[in-house]
Amino acid sequence: MTFDLNFYKGKRVFITGHTGFKGSWLCEILANAGAIVTGYALKPPTAPALFEIAKIEERITSVIGDVRNYEMLWEAFNHAQPEIVFHLAAQPIVRDSYKDPRYTYETNVMGTVNILECVRKSGTVRSFLNVTTDKVYKNNEWVWGYRESEELDGYDPYSNSKSCSELVTHSYQRSFFTDGHVAISTARAGNVIGGGDFAHDRIIPDCVRATAKHETIMVRNPYSIRPYQHVLEPLYAYMMIAARQTEEKGFAGSYNVGPNESDCLATGDLVSLFCKSWGEGTVWISQLEKNAPHEANYLKLDCSKLKSVFSWQPKWTVENAIEKTVEWSKCWLYGNDVRKCMDAQIEEFLKAEK
Numbered sequence: 001m002t003f004d005l006n007f008y009k010g011k012r013v014f015i016t017g018h019t020g021f022k023g024s025w026l027c028e029i030l031a032n033a034g035a036i037v038t039g040y041a042l043k044p045p046t047a048p049a050l051f052e053i054a055k056i057e058e059r060i061t062s063v064i065g066d067v068r069n070y071e072m073l074w075e076a077f078n079h080a081q082p083e084i085v086f087h088l089a090a091q092p093i094v095r096d097s098y099k100d101p102r103y104t105y106e107t108n109v110m111g112t113v114n115i116l117e118c119v120r121k122s123g124t125v126r127s128f129l130n131v132t133t134d135k136v137y138k139n140n141e142w143v144w145g146y147r148e149s150e151e152l153d154g155y156d157p158y159s160n161s162k163s164c165s166e167l168v169t170h171s172y173q174r175s176f177f178t179d180g181h182v183a184i185s186t187a188r189a190g191n192v193i194g195g196g197d198f199a200h201d202r203i204i205p206d207c208v209r210a211t212a213k214h215e216t217i218m219v220r221n222p223y224s225i226r227p228y229q230h231v232l233e234p235l236y237a238y239m240m241i242a243a244r245q246t247e248e249k250g251f252a253g254s255y256n257v258g259p260n261e262s263d264c265l266a267t268g269d270l271v272s273l274f275c276k277s278w279g280e281g282t283v284w285i286s287q288l289e290k291n292a293p294h295e296a297n298y299l300k301l302d303c304s305k306l307k308s309v310f311s312w313q314p315k316w317t318v319e320n321a322i323e324k325t326v327e328w329s330k331c332w333l334y335g336n337d338v339r340k341c342m343d344a345q346i347e348e349f350l351k352a353e354k
Helices: 022-034 070-080 094-099 100-121 157-176 203-212 232-247 267-278 302-308 318-332 338-351
Strands: 012-016 036-043 061-064 084-087 129-130 183-189 191-193 217-219 225-230 254-257 264-266 284-285
Touching: 012 022, 012 070, 022 036, 022 232, 022 338, 070 100, 084 100, 084 232, 094 100, 094 157, 100 129, 100 157, 100 338, 129 157, 129 232, 157 183, 183 232, 203 217, 203 267, 203 318, 203 338, 225 232, 225 267, 225 318, 232 254, 232 264, 232 302, 232 338, 254 302, 264 267, 267 284, 267 318, 318 338
Parallel strands: 012 036, 012 084, 036 061, 084 129, 129 183, 183 254, 191 225, 217 284
Antiparallel strands: 225 264
């Protein structure tokens, strides 16, 4: 099944969390496709921030606000009159959720309630996609991938709050949208990597920071296995799902979005790929933590549903993803045009054979 980004030309699109890593890439893709984009989010969560250094604000309408503030969210939403909504706003860091669980739940659960209330009140929305995480599942440390029918019960406050966000979405769909006037889906994505991620407590940003300082990379969980994919992979899938369900409501549902099984790697192996791609004598060592907060050791997704329903396949391997991340990071470190690099990678991704 083909998907043409020209679908978004002239479409009014509302994105929560647009100032974040994934949100910034999504804004750039949609702006390139000719969409009329409005973003609503807090100020960029990191310094530096991709949203700022790539000057994303020049291409969209950006509203700085808290997704927990329903009145402000509704004002921006109502002004935008969107046809398609992507909900990305979240507190996304597992370890931060242990430090401030209340804020994590307020943002990830009530933020979902607030954006769905806006959709419920709106007369213009035709398609809504809630972006959650692969961590929504009750993790039994299985060696096989989790399917969309598995039990939702994230362990830590972040994962659990995203499980709750899924349940909120399902409840709103059943309670208010059974007539099909708005198609509603959730997308559960695996770990993403790519240029412009400056978050703390994420392995590839930590690698870039250490390498930029000519320091040895420290890896706290080298044996944890995760599904790694370039950020463009899930973003393309999100846009595909939202577009297809706009045209045909039967496509609405819950979808895992992850790489092929061969790209589910131990963290240490991922960092080794990074060191090889970066060169310049880059090395890493294990730094196991004592009394560290719980994080899953083994986690991967079964993406058979997405592949079957949409004839979808990942375009880039994890090796490609690392290479493109290093390419972007060096572009930034050497003071070159990062938006130009983003656009070149987007074009290359879209032309890649599945």
